[in-house]
Amino acid sequence: MRVSQWSDMFAGPYGLIYDYSIEREWLMRAVGRAVWGIDMSALYASMEVIGRVTDGATILDVPCGGGVAFRALRPDQDVRYIAADLSEEMLGRARRRATQQSLSRVEFAVADMRALPFADEQADLFLSYNGLHMLEDPERAVTEIARCLKPGGELVGTSLLAEGSWQQRALIGIGRRRGFPVPPSRRDLRRWLAAAGIAEPVIEPDHGLAVFRGHKEQTED
Numbered sequence: 678m679r680v681s682q683w684s685d686m687f688a689g690p691y692g693l694i695y696d697y698s699i700e701r702e703w704l705m706r707a708v709g710r711a712v713w714g715i716d717m718s719a720l721y722a723s724m725e726v727i728g729r730v731t732d733g734a735t736i737l738d739v740p741c742g743g744g745v746a747f748r749a750l751r752p753d754q755d756v757r758y759i760a761a762d763l764s765e766e767m768l769g770r771a772r773r774r775a776t777q778q779s780l781s782r783v784e785f786a787v788a789d790m791r792a793l794p795f796a797d798e799q800a801d802l803f804l805s806y807n808g809l810h811m812l813e814d815p816e817r818a819v820t821e822i823a824r825c826l827k828p829g830g831e832l833v834g835t836s837l838l839a840e841g842s843w844q845q846r847a848l849i850g851i852g853r854r855r856g857f858p859v860p861p862s863r864r865d866l867r868r869w870l871a872a873a874g875i876a877e878p879v880i881e882p883d884h885g886l887a888v889f890r891g892h893k894e895q896t897e898d
């Protein structure tokens with residue numbers, strides 16, 4: 678499967694700059710506002726879900742990048758946490774971050790969001806922060822996410838939307854001309870989530886960087 682230009686970029690200096698910025702909420706909020714015209718605060722706020730999963734739960738975090746979501750994970754939390762990404766470089770950063778935060782139980786895996794190496798119905802919580810807008814074929818990743826969720830399991834993630842500020846639309850336009858993928862529209866993202874079995878998905882706000890969340894439908898016995 679062909680990876681997008683974004684995927685290649687994270688293996689290089691861009692990944693280093695991105696990781697430095699995303700780890701500093703104040704900086705990312707300022708960059709988001711000034712450069713993209715977006716509000717990044719909902720990303721960080723949404724991570725509180727990690728702290729309230731039940732003991733024994735399995736959490737999949739794909740793409741984990743440098744491990745930004747680890748901030749919400751307690752070292753003594755009784756969960757199985759699997760952090761996966763396509764980039765070995767980003768996984769290396771995530772490993773170092775886990776060590777710094779004494780998160781010795783986090784497991785790591787190389788994985789393509791579009792063909793996840795995980796069993797069906799494995800996850801109680803699936804985190805997917807800032808990954809879908811990296812892809813040429815995000816619908817495929819949405820299907821994979823839903824496959825890996827247990828019935829009733831929860832999905833929380835973020836994605837840039839096609840709808841946004843004039844800065845965001847201008848940047849997306851420049852990216853498109855250079856061969857980068859165009860982020861999904863809110864309508865498409867909702868449709869893909871619902872088709873994959875995420876019941877009544879919520880996507881807020883309706884522009885900029887949106888948090889999407891929902892639960893996988895329970896199967897009838």
Ligand SMILES: C[S@@+](CC[C@H](N)C(=O)[O-])C[C@H]1O[C@@H](n2cnc3c(N)ncnc32)[C@H](O)[C@@H]1O
Nearest residue numbers: 684687740741742745763764767789790806807
């Ligand atoms: C914008 S970063 C997001 C990382 C992290 N979740 C965050 O919010 O900081 C995008 C990540 O997606 C990864 N990535 C790109 N294409 C991927 C793919 N097809 N499968 C898995 N990860 C991918 C990149 O390596 C990068 O770490």
